Amino acid sequence: MRVAVVGLGGVGGYICAYLAKTQHKLVGFARGTHLDVIQTQGIKILEDALSWSVQFDARTLEEADGIFDCVLFCVKSYDLETSYAKIAPFINEKTILLSFANGVSNGDVLRKISQSVVLDGCVYILSHQEKAGVIRKKGKVFAAVFGGDTEAMIRVKELFDAAGLRNKTPLDIKKEIWKKYIFISAFATLTTYYDMSIRRVYETHPEVCEKLLKEIAEVAAVQGIDIFDEVTKAMETASALPKDASTSMHLDFQNNKRDELESLSGYIVQESQKRGVSIPLMQEMYKTLFPRHRS
Structure with a gap:
């Protein structure tokens, strides 16, 4: 080829x-x-x-x-x-x-x-x-x-x-992509919002982490994708990462570079509005981060 x-x-x-x-x-x-x-x-x-x-x-x-x-x-x-x-x-x-x-x-x-x-x-x-x-x-x-x-x-x-x-x-590629996405979406948003590494966010705000992951799973559910089991797995992954490991979106915000806020946070907000799903935490974090967003 x-x-x-x-x-x-x-x-x-x-x-x-x-x-x-x-x-x-x-x-x-x-x-x-x-x-x-x-x-x-x-x-x-x-x-x-x-x-x-x-x-x-x-x-x-x-x-x-x-x-x-x-x-x-x-x-x-x-x-x-x-x-x-x-x-x-x-x-x-x-x-x-x-x-x-x-x-x-x-x-x-x-x-x-x-x-x-x-x-x-x-x-x-x-x-x-x-x-x-x-x-x-x-x-x-x-x-x-x-x-x-x-x-x-x-x-x-x-x-x-x-x-x-x-x-x-x-066989179910959509679900596999969502299984990766739930972690990236949640922790890209969280690390950027709190300006902390993934593990630090998990250690200091575990309840917030879990709530945001569940909100993302709710949006997936109305699209016919069941990834609620990934909430616990994502928390376990975050707890085991090196202390300084963060996300590319967090680093992009820190360095004033173009970022993926729209695909990693905004997409969830937009889908929730179209499908009538309540996700107050993601909405608040997206609203807070948007003024610093570079498209």
Whole structure:
């Protein structure tokens, strides 16, 4: 397959580095100094005690050409539609589109603007761009989770298998995405609201954590997704994290960068209003954070 990875940050850079080891035709898309370093030196991956580099075809989206069989969007949710618009001339109705951005509506966003085959998905990984051309992954956790169209799902699974990247193809992909989302949505909101790490929020405001998680589960429930069991699991996960571990949205607010408030907090508020669900805690936190939001 001819594969495009759009966005070479913590998620996309890591995935692209492994895909570069396969026989598939790969193009990675990035910009700025990060792209400059990748083009001249390759991308460097730091994980556990390992340090390795790999080179591949890296460009800006403005330099895209040909037709891609598969496009993996590894950009933030607020960049998804813009990124799609730039690569749209280089896909067709058979192209497989898969977004790994945070949120539960990314697949729906792509289906509204594209006639291509869209899979839903998410990824479990703790990684970030340490500096230009360098991606650091913490711990051993990695799993790409995706599903939808059976034929497309099999092709993407074969792609990840060839790269040696752990992947899961659950029958109920919507529920799997919500299971990740409930944790991210709650603790991105909480860490940013209280300006604390995940574990610190859990230790100092456990009842608030539980209430917010339950509100998110209520919104999922009216969409036919039962994730109430994830409330306790999310609390357990938060209690076991390193003391300084926080969320990317919290860090974005601290550094006055564009953030994912709308996809991680605003989406829950909007869905609750459309479906008549009472979520006073999330509404209050969203209202408080919105004036500092950078879209």
